[in-house]
Amino acid sequence: MTQKKVTLKEIAQSTGVSLGTVHRAIYGKGGISEETRQRILEEVRRTNYQVDEAASVLKRGAKKVVVVLPKAQKEDRFYFRGLWRGIRKAAQGMEQYKIYFHFIESDYPLTQIWRELEWVYDEMLEEIDGLITVADSERTNVWISRFDKRGIPIILLSSYYPEKGAAVSCIKVDHERSGRLAAEFMHYGLRQRDGKILMLCGYDQIYSNRVYAEHFEKEMQSLGHEILKVEGFGREDIEGECSRYLEEEQVQAIFASNARNTFSICQMLEERKMGKDILVVGTDVFEELQPYYEKGILNAVIFQYHWEQGVYAVNKIHEYLSRGIRNQEDKILPPVLLMKSNYEYFL
Amino acid sequence: MTQKKVTLKEIAQSTGVSLGTVHRAIYGKGGISEETRQRILEEVRRTNYQVDEAASVLKRGAKKVVVVLPKAQKEDRFYFRGLWRGIRKAAQGMEQYKIYFHFIESDYPLTQIWRELEWVYDEMLEEIDGLITVADSERTNVWISRFDKRGIPIILLSSYYPEKGAAVSCIKVDHERSGRLAAEFMHYGLRQRDGKILMLCGYDQIYSNRVYAEHFEKEMQSLGHEILKVEGFGREDIEGECSRYLEEEQVQAIFASNARNTFSICQMLEERKMGKDILVVGTDVFEELQPYYEKGILNAVIFQYHWEQGVYAVNKIHEYLSRGIRNQEDKILPPVLLMKSNYEYFL
DNA sequence: TTGAAAGCGCTAACAA
DNA sequence: TTGTTAGCGCTTTCAA
Numbered sequence: 001m002t003q004k005k006v007t008l009k010e011i012a013q014s015t016g017v018s019l020g021t022v023h024r025a026i027y028g029k030g031g032i033s034e035e036t037r038q039r040i041l042e043e044v045r046r047t048n049y050q051v052d053e054a055a056s057v058l059k060r061g062a063k064k065v066v067v068v069l070p071k072a073q074k075e076d077r078f079y080f081r082g083l084w085r086g087i088r089k090a091a092q093g094m095e096q097y098k099i100y101f102h103f104i105e106s107d108y109p110l111t112q113i114w115r116e117l118e119w120v121y122d123e124m125l126e127e128i129d130g131l132i133t134v135a136d137s138e139r140t141n142v143w144i145s146r147f148d149k150r151g152i153p154i155i156l157l158s159s160y161y162p163e164k165g166a167a168v169s170c171i172k173v174d175h176e177r178s179g180r181l182a183a184e185f186m187h188y189g190l191r192q193r194d195g196k197i198l199m200l201c202g203y204d205q206i207y208s209n210r211v212y213a214e215h216f217e218k219e220m221q222s223l224g225h226e227i228l229k230v231e232g233f234g235r236e237d238i239e240g241e242c243s244r245y246l247e248e249e250q251v252q253a254i255f256a257s258n259a260r261n262t263f264s265i266c267q268m269l270e271e272r273k274m275g276k277d278i279l280v281v282g283t284d285v286f287e288e289l290q291p292y293y294e295k296g297i298l299n300a301v302i303f304q305y306h307w308e309q310g311v312y313a314v315n316k317i318h319e320y321l322s323r324g325i326r327n328q329e330d331k332i333l334p335p336v337l338l339m340k341s342n343y344e345y346f347l
Numbered sequence: 348m349t350q351k352k353v354t355l356k357e358i359a360q361s362t363g364v365s366l367g368t369v370h371r372a373i374y375g376k377g378g379i380s381e382e383t384r385q386r387i388l389e390e391v392r393r394t395n396y397q398v399d400e401a402a403s404v405l406k407r408g409a410k411k412v413v414v415v416l417p418k419a420q421k422e423d424r425f426y427f428r429g430l431w432r433g434i435r436k437a438a439q440g441m442e443q444y445k446i447y448f449h450f451i452e453s454d455y456p457l458t459q460i461w462r463e464l465e466w467v468y469d470e471m472l473e474e475i476d477g478l479i480t481v482a483d484s485e486r487t488n489v490w491i492s493r494f495d496k497r498g499i500p501i502i503l504l505s506s507y508y509p510e511k512g513a514a515v516s517c518i519k520v521d522h523e524r525s526g527r528l529a530a531e532f533m534h535y536g537l538r539q540r541d542g543k544i545l546m547l548c549g550y551d552q553i554y555s556n557r558v559y560a561e562h563f564e565k566e567m568q569s570l571g572h573e574i575l576k577v578e579g580f581g582r583e584d585i586e587g588e589c590s591r592y593l594e595e596e597q598v599q600a601i602f603a604s605n606a607r608n609t610f611s612i613c614q615m616l617e618e619r620k621m622g623k624d625i626l627v628v629g630t631d632v633f634e635e636l637q638p639y640y641e642k643g644i645l646n647a648v649i650f651q652y653h654w655e656q657g658v659y660a661v662n663k664i665h666e667y668l669s670r671g672i673r674n675q676e677d678k679i680l681p682p683v684l685l686m687k688s689n690y691e692y693f694l
Numbered sequence: 695t696t697g698a699a700a701g702c703g704c705t706a707a708c709a710a
Numbered sequence: 711t712t713g714t715t716a717g718c719g720c721t722t723t724c725a726a
Contacts, residue, residue: 007719018697031695053443055719057401058702096400174692181688188646189535289691299535299717336683341528345521345681354703365713370705378711402703405718 006049015043026051053097053322062098063321065099065130067091068116069157071105074274075234078259078286080307083157086310087132089135092148094314099321101314102128110136117143120237128152130317135159136206144168160207167320170330173311174210177216178259178335182281182302185337186253187223189279189299191307194254198245200238200261204231213257235264242268251278262301266292285338285346303346305333348654353396358672359548362390370409372399400563400669405520409445410668412477413478414438415463416504418452422581425606426653430504433657441661446668448661449475457483464490475499480505483553491515500667502660507554509569514667517677518659520651525682526562526604529628532684533600534570536626542599543573545592547585547608551578560604580610589615606631611650613639632685632693640687650693652680 012022017036024032025040043049072081085104091101106116113134120128121143131154135144141161147154148166156170168344169176186197196221217227228245232238238261245251246268252271256262262282266289266346282289282301292298294339312331338346359369364383371379371587372387390396421426431452438448449471452608453463460481467475468490478501494501495513503517512648532608533544544567546634558598564574575592592598593615601608601616609629613636616622622644629636639645660680685693 005719009719020722021696024696028719033695036695052405052719054401054404054445055702056721058399058405058704058719059721060702061721080668096397098401138446177688181686184686184688185535188532194629203707332718336689337686339528339531339533341524342521342681342683345524352703356703367706367714368703368712371712376704380711383717401702402718405704405720406703406705407708407718 005052006047007052008049011040011043011047011049014047015040019097030299044282049324057298057322059096060098062100063129064100064102064127065091065094065317065321066102066120066124066128067115068104068106068109068120068131068133070113070134070149071107073107075260077265078284078288081286082284082306083310086307086312087314088310089307090311090314094318097318097322099130099318110134114140114143117147121146125150130321131155131319132157132313135161144316152178153317155316157309157313157328158208159224167328169316169328171309171333172208172318172330173309173333175211176215178283178302178304179212179217180219181335181337182255182257182283183216183219183223185300186255186279186281187225190225191255192250192252195250196228196245198228198230198242198249198254200230200232200242200254200256200258202231202233202258202261209257216255216257232261233258234260237268238264239268246272246274253279255280256280256282262298263288266297269297270295285343287347289343292345300337300339301343303336303338303343307337307346308333352399353394354399355396358390358394358396359388359542361394361639362387398670400628404444407445408468409447410476411447411449411474412438412441412479412664412668413449413451413467413471413475415451415453415460415467415478415480417457417460417481420454420455422607423456425631425635427611428633429631429653430657431660433654434661435657439659441665444665444669446665455624457481461487461490464494468493472497477668478502479504479660479664482508500664501543502663504656504660505555514675516663516675518656518663518680519555519677520656520680520682522558523562525649525651526559526564527566528682528684529602529604529630530563530566530570532647533567533602533626533628536571537572537600539597539599542597543574543575543592545577545589545596545598545601547577547579547589547601547603547605547612549578549580549605550610551624556604563602563604579606579608581607582614585611586615593619600626600628603627603629606633609645610635613644616644617642632690634694636694638692640690647684647686648690650683650685650690652683655680 008019008022009117012019014233021032022040025037026044038060048259067087069083070080071074104116106113108115131152135141135156136159144154145163154168156168158172159170161168161170186239199217202209204210220227228249231242254265256265282298282300285301285303289298352653355366359366367633368379372384373391387432397525414434416430417423417427419431451463453460455462472574477524477580478494478499482488482503483506491501492510495515501515503516504516508515508517546564549556551557575596577585577588601612622642627645632650636645
């Protein structure tokens, strides 16, 4: 049943100081001489003392975590819905640890989310103990690092954050494998020798977009398939080019590397009554795709565990807050392929 | 920040009894009249009182949970390894809640696991507060229900438990969809018109086995494929028949509905140098399959979240023990298809 | 810079 | 059958 747990009191006794002093040492608070702190921390290490979370939670005040993400609406609705749901679900369970969440469902799109961060920094810096958000641009990173400097633990979703040594954890999906997985599946499903592959790759400038699409492309090419590439986000962007390809070329399969384009292409195929003969592999899972599975237009999607990303972020914040665990390793989640038989579970 | 939490004390005051009495009412302990209990429980419901886990853990004694499962060895190694790992991983985090685990990695195979339960019942009944195990036969169910009668919460992995009203939760995988998923993928990958499908279906007597295999078969047949069926578990059982089919029939694809047969058929195909032209869909993920992915013998597996099943079981027990939550709904996990691009993540 | 002490909300043991 | 009470290990406030 494991050895008896070390308590604060024991540390206090063996170092000859009071409980309060040990506490100050452990939490890096002021009002303690550097020398005593070192002496105490040494003992803490030696005995492998761990804070008892139950006792800590019982006594300490509430902690507040702010979540700043674009609202799941319009263009962003597919992508952020899963994230939001996972976060909200997991956040419920955090009440018992006196960790409360303040959700900011921003009306700003991803590219301008830094405005929201700016507001939070100015208006509520004093009250927050943790932050969950996304970082997709230099501009955002600046604000992230400001929060970081104030000692606030930060979890970044689907993001790349360059600064090392910061108490910032990223959670993301393996985009490289996502691309390869899409290609691997598509290769199984292809029938004709001479048909071409239409690829809707989003924006090349967005790093994750590019990695995802590039690996799909590379893999398909190495398997001997010819790719037709269409850039852009959403129906307005892609419809013209897509139409042309669908009419003029022999398209045997389509790959859409993001949620919005997956939805758009399904709509377009349905209107043109072309779905059945073309193998369609999309990205993400959301209710709006359901009819296209049923009608046989959509064949599979690459799912990126948005829900799990949200859950994971919340649990990570909890680790930080309750046990002071500050490991900054990025968490990488695997992609998974969903088809008609099992996609419903992931809605 | 949600409304202030209701405390025991408040319940005690508003019902005009003492703390101890409220406690007795909530936990169904003796030494309290049915009338007061009802009155108190009514107030608990009305105010939506929830036990404060932190305070509870701090004060209460340690809880002990026994896990009884076949050891991951020999025939059973593929199947139980993931389960064991998930359980052990999750169990680590339970120390902070003073929930300690006692692992019994039984040398008995699944069919005789009841012997182990018998031993636990005789030798340690008094010390245990929870049980995680598997039930696959009438004989086992008898023991399960004995524990249940003693008020011990039980989580059953990959099991069907008939008795209603018991505090027994089952966690299992959707076998029906597993079968359909395997068929759906296989259909994408098939090339020839006239080739046949070899199906290694395990034992028909085992319920989960049968459901899984039946749905695969039904789906494939409805897609117009001819099935060759081989019963049995492990290489000794199936090699004779498989060999014959592989030599005499035009086999274009193979489906194995369990871990052992997946491994066996991969070995056999490799030895016969037949892997490359046959589409192979197996079940479960484990290290030993890795080389067959690499060599192109194994194309995909249906993964059943063993790891997650273990984690879930532990969390469920935690719910029971710390918050008295006794919902007996079965938890059904989805199957997922893994291929070369992403299986490694699930090892 | 340090120590002392109150008490978080609950459980369990004992008393009535 | 019910009430009372002593802490669990920690955080925080106040006093020294």
